[in-house]
Every structure is written in structure tokens, then in C-alpha cells.
Amino acid sequence: MTTSHTGTGDVDPAVREELARLRDSIDNIDAAVVHMLAERFKCTQQVGRLKAEHRLPPADPAREARQIARLRALAENAKLDPAFAEKFLNFIIAEVIRHHEHIADAAVNGSTPSANRTTTASPGE
Template sequence: MTTSHTGAAGPAVRAELDRLRESIDNIDAAVVHMLAERFKCTQQVGHLKAAHRLPPADPGREARQIARLRALAEDARLDPAFAEKFLNFIIGEVIRHHERIAEDAEKSTPAAD
């Protein structure tokens, strides 16, 4: 059965499409909320690192997390390269936040005389 882009699909197809899209929308909402929670935690890590003058990036941990996420992706039948790109994007944002937190902490720390 071929359909045009003008909505010639039957009601059963439209209903199935709507059902699937509703699930996708719910998953997208869950992903956004999970990312928000993740970034709340990484902000706390950034403040802890800044307070103890630790570097914003941790290449060893990042490499371990990438390897871990690639393995999880394979188990979930998700393209590991995609999962790695996604995690690298998140890691980049986290490091940028940690750098900003460290800069703010430096500005608010009185200079030693």
C-alpha cells in the first residue's frame, strides 16, 4: 500500500503512528529529565573540584566511561559509535561547566598577600 504525504493512510495506520509518536515523546521527556539530573550531579562535582583545585577534566575517567557506554550500547543494540559521540558531547559540556565554576571560584577567592 502506498500513501501520499497528504494523509492518505488509513485510520489504523494513523492510530499506530500516533501511538508510536506518543511513546517517542514520552521517551524524549524522560531523556531530558535524566540529563537534567545528570547535570545537577556534575555541577556538584564541578564545585567539589573547584573547592579542592582539581582539574576540570579527568581523561582517565572519561576513557573508562566511554568504554563502559560503548559496551552498554552494544548490549542494547545501539550503535556504539553513536553512543560515544553522544557521551563526548555531554563530557564536553560538563568540562565547560567545570571550567566556568573554577573560574568563578577563583574570582571569589581573596588573593593572598
């Protein structure tokens, strides 16, 4: 395979069709991932509010350890790199904990998060 193409304009039509078919599936999968993540965050926001109401800590490391062990096993069965699965879950959980900290701050201090809160930078920031 050559690497000099800048697009797919000069590629064999059969190859272009196969690429388009695969990219359609990738787009569908990406949409499913976004929708599933949105549903997950709806649930975790509810957990965050419940925790804030009952003065529970934002993070639960024991629960996280169980989730990581479970996800790594699922990834291995699915032939997905378990290290990647763990990194991905940790990335999401870090964002969830950040949300929970905001919800807890808002519960204690009103809707404005406390200015002197000490948190580490979260993914995507």
C-alpha cells in the first residue's frame, strides 16, 4: 500500500466503497458510544446528587477497583487491550468525580463552586 494519497480520489472504486462502508459503521459506533456515555453521565449525576445529600465522598476507590477488574476481564474476552480499557474507564471516572465534587461544593456553598477547592486537572481540561 502506498502512503502518498492525500484523499481517496485516485483510489480503486472497490477500495473506496469498502472504505466508505467501514466508515459508515465507524460513524454508527461513534454515535452509539456518545449516546451510551450520555446515559451513563445521567446516572452518575444522580449518584452525585445522592452522595451530596447524604454527605458521602465523591470518589469510591473500592467500587472503582471492582469496575476495573471487571472491565479488564470483559476486554480480554472481547480481544480488546485491557490496559486501554482500564485507561478509558479511569478517564471517564475522573470526569465523574469532578462532577461529584462540583455537586458537593454547590450543596455546601450554594451554586458557585468554592474558589479554594484543590483538585488536579481533569481529562480534557
